[in-house]
Amino acid sequence: MSVNPFIVQRPIKYGEPFCNRKGEMAQLESAAKRSEAICILSIRRFGKTSLINQVAGHLEDQGWITVRLDLSRSFSVASLVKEFETALLAIKGRWERLIGHLKSVSTIRPQLSMDPMTSQPSLSFDFSRPRDEMNALRHVLEAVVSFPEKTGGDETRLCLVLDEFQNIRKIDPKGRLEWIFRSVFQERSQRFVPFLLGSEKHLLRLMVQEESSAFFKGVTPMELDVLPEDEVVDFVTSQFQRGLKLKMPESRIRGVYRIFGGHPFAINWFWAEMWSLEERSKYLEPIETYVQVAVRIILNQRDYYEAINSKLPLGARKVLLAIAEHEPVAKVFSKDFMVNACGMSQGSLQSALKVLIEEDKIKKTSRGYIVNDPLERLALAVADLDEDELKIFVKARIEQEE
Ligand SMILES: Nc1ncnc2c1ncn2[C@@H]1O[C@H](COP(=O)(O)OP(=O)(O)O)[C@@H](O)[C@H]1O
Numbered sequence: 481m482s483v484n485p486f487i488v489q490r491p492i493k494y495g496e497p498f499c500n501r502k503g504e505m506a507q508l509e510s511a512a513k514r515s516e517a518i519c520i521l522s523i524r525r526f527g528k529t530s531l532i533n534q535v536a537g538h539l540e541d542q543g544w545i546t547v548r549l550d551l552s553r554s555f556s557v558a559s560l561v562k563e564f565e566t567a568l569l570a571i572k573g574r575w576e577r578l579i580g581h582l583k584s585v586s587t588i589r590p591q592l593s594m595d596p597m598t599s600q601p602s603l604s605f606d607f608s609r610p611r612d613e614m615n616a617l618r619h620v621l622e623a624v625v626s627f628p629e630k631t632g633g634d635e636t637r638l639c640l641v642l643d644e645f646q647n648i649r650k651i652d653p654k655g656r657l658e659w660i661f662r663s664v665f666q667e668r669s670q671r672f673v674p675f676l677l678g679s680e681k682h683l684l685r686l687m688v689q690e691e692s693s694a695f696f697k698g699v700t701p702m703e704l705d706v707l708p709e710d711e712v713v714d715f716v717t718s719q720f721q722r723g724l725k726l727k728m729p730e731s732r733i734r735g736v737y738r739i740f741g742g743h744p745f746a747i748n749w750f751w752a753e754m755w756s757l758e759e760r761s762k763y764l765e766p767i768e769t770y771v772q773v774a775v776r777i778i779l780n781q782r783d784y785y786e787a788i789n790s791k792l793p794l795g796a797r798k799v800l801l802a803i804a805e806h807e808p809v810a811k812v813f814s815k816d817f818m819v820n821a822c823g824m825s826q827g828s829l830q831s832a833l834k835v836l837i838e839e840d841k842i843k844k845t846s847r848g849y850i851v852n853d854p855l856e857r858l859a860l861a862v863a864d865l866d867e868d869e870l871k872i873f874v875k876a877r878i879e880q881e882e
Pocket residue numbers: 486487488489490491492497498499500501522523524525526527528529530531679707744745746748749
């Protein structure tokens with residue numbers, strides 16, 4: 481049996497089936513070669529990590545060293561230091577060589593020691609001289625950034641990927657960590673490039689796009705959008721054709737794309753489910769199968785967003801629902817929206833909007849406010865429907881002709 485090519489629940493690795501993003505991949509690869517720092521922003525589950533995995537894999541094929549760190553579970557400067565230490569160790573498996581390199585970084589004294597439990601030798605760092613954790617971070621970061629020059633071959637190039645990078649602002653709300661990263665990155669040679677990724681767009685924008693921010697003009701922002709419809713059609717068609725010798729009806733692929741608004745995760749999940757249906761050929765044609773699979777995903781995601789949004793203030797939740805229902809909302813403070821749709825005073829509407837923007841729930845477009853995440857928009861649109869109503873809703877959307 482063919483392996484399911486639609487990977488869900490984890491980022492897609494290099495070499496695994498990945499839909500398009502050719503433009504972004506080319507842009508990132510040429511940025512790497514020019515040593516241009518990039519910050520990739522998108523809401524969660526749009527495929528940032530999967531995309532960078534493809535780019536990193538491709539760079540590795542060309543002899544690059546890549547270091548990918550996920551900072552989503554780093555909650556202190558000390559844990560950041562640890563992440564980078566571990567990364568340094570991993571860069572070149574050969575300890576001797578690494579020790580040679582680290583010795584050249586004046587303040588870090590690597591020491592080989594025996595682990596008393598396992599009797600395995602392990603490498604530890606002695607940070608006794610730079611007591612201060614901020615300093616320790618600067619030094620280990622410098623060691624990573626200067627790695628290509630400090631180690632042998634002229635050809636060594638290093639791409640450092642810092643995923644969920646906005647976390648460093650949470651670790652240090654005053655933004656001091658950002659200035660450390662910035663000043664070390666600024667000293668980089670052409671052989672090093674940093675790629676910064678993050679899903680909390682509001683926070684990341686503060687970090688890279690505000691004039692007073694550390695990375696202002698120092699990194700190029702790149703926003704990741706939903707997948708383009710035609711590319712999804714090609715991707716799904718070719719996977720089913722190649723793996724199962726099945727011809728997927730194009731209109732259905734477009735219908736599914738439409739209902740999920742191009743959301744990469746939802747689409748990939750949908751087709752993963754379709755792929756694993758038993759007696760596929762019998763089931764692939766009838767619309768009921770599509771409706772059933774889509775409804776299951778939507779119900780699951782409705783719970784997911786509800787759980788997330790339960791942390792929002794009540795007023796903000798109310799406004800979010802109203803925006804989903806009326807979007808694009810051009811005049812938020814009109815009587816129609818403020819009073820009739822939200823039933824709120826100007827002050828409370830204002831603070832609700834502020835929360836929603838800060839939480840990346842909504843965004844302001846030229847046409848007015850809209851819900852940021854297409855899957856969340858769908859979840860909100862069907863918030864009050866029971867399962868039968870939802871089926872009717874989904875069926876109509878899938879069958880609707882553009
Ligand atoms: N280009 C793509 N092609 C196919 N599926 C994708 C693509 N990008 C994202 N996905 C789907 O979305 C899921 C989440 O992707 P991920 O890279 O973890 O997103 P992010 O890092 O932005 O949160 C993946 O597991 C996959 O199912």
